[in-house]
Amino acid sequence: MNRATIIDIARLAGVSTATVDRALNGRRGVSASNQQRVLRAAQELNYLPSEGQSFLPARAAQLEFFMPQHRQSFLADVALRLEEFSASLPLVSTAIVHDLPDLKPETLVAALGKTALATKGIGVVAVDHPLTRHAVRDIVAAGIKVVTIGSDLVSTPRAAYVGLDDRVAGRTAALIMGRFCGQRQGRIAIIMGQREFHGQQVRELGFASLLESDFPNLTILPSINRQSDNLRSEEQMLRLLDEYPDLLGVYCIGGGRSGIAKALARSKRRPVVIMHDLTETTRRSLAGGLIDLVIDQNARLVAEQSVIRLLSAVAATSAFLPEHFIEPKLIFRENIPL
Secondary structure, eight states, X not given: OOOOOHHHHHHHHTSOHHHHHHHHTTOSSOOHHHHHHHHHHHHHTTOSOEETTEXXXXXXXXXXXXXXXXXXXXXXXXXXXXXXXHHTOTTEEEEEEEEOSOOOHHHHHHHHTTOOXXXXXXXXXXXXXXXXXXXXXXXXXXXOEEEEESSOOTTSOOSEEESOOHHHHHHHHHHHHHHHHTTOOEEEEEEESOTTSHHHHHHHHHHHHHHHHHOTTEEEOOOEEOTTOHHHHHHHHHHHHHHOTTEEEEEEXXXXXXXXXXXHHHOSOOOEEEEESOOHHHXXXXXXXXXXXXXXXXXXXXXXXXXXXXXXHHHOSSSSOOOOOOOOEEEOGGGOOO
């Protein structure tokens, strides 16, 4: 069967071929209703390429990504994978990955203000703040598609979120923590990397709700926010071990992993420790028996899905793509991937 042409799309959509060309290539001068007609017709005629169930743009698109890579080794890995995967796709003309110096909303807003005119979609790692939410709304209003990576901005018109179902991740951590601790009476510490991340808040709520309902023998200490600072997390971990003889477990929701691992290596005590994301630090800590479980979301998969979801958003007729979470992988000492 011959591939559909622009003339076929124009006939089905009831518009001119010039309108079809502008709509498929993201040019100005096309009304929202005509844009939808054209993209719907293109999909019906299988004109647009697809990845699984996601339609992709007919022509190569420029993408940009904004994330503080140097703050977390996991994000640095995601950034590398973004560049590698984008370079392998003909439908990505250019992928620019920006390394932001920090997570301040003002920093992200300033960086977004320099988005290239040719850019069709952007991916952001951002804290949940009025400034970041407003910036995303402005970007979308300008006709650029947005996906959030690793932590969502739920009250914004972003096209999609790429990451874990954080409520499920937190509850999974609580279930395993409770089973590991058994019937012992004791305390559980929660150490957060950046409370301003929506995803970390949701993990905390999921963890606390299940632990409190299913394991009443375990008492949760007030959460500690370490701002992903390894020196501070090391000091705090040592203080917890010294101050609470009945400390049975530690749930590290976000950053500060290296500091926690250093503190555990200096101590003779071994509470149950659960962390997120497989990095060199968590890999070594698992192998050495310092921690018990890593809930991983796979940096390669996060990167690939971020690119695919952005391309799908560029080609989509609706503002929001169907929800699709990254499946978490539970990694213990005996199944660390090579």
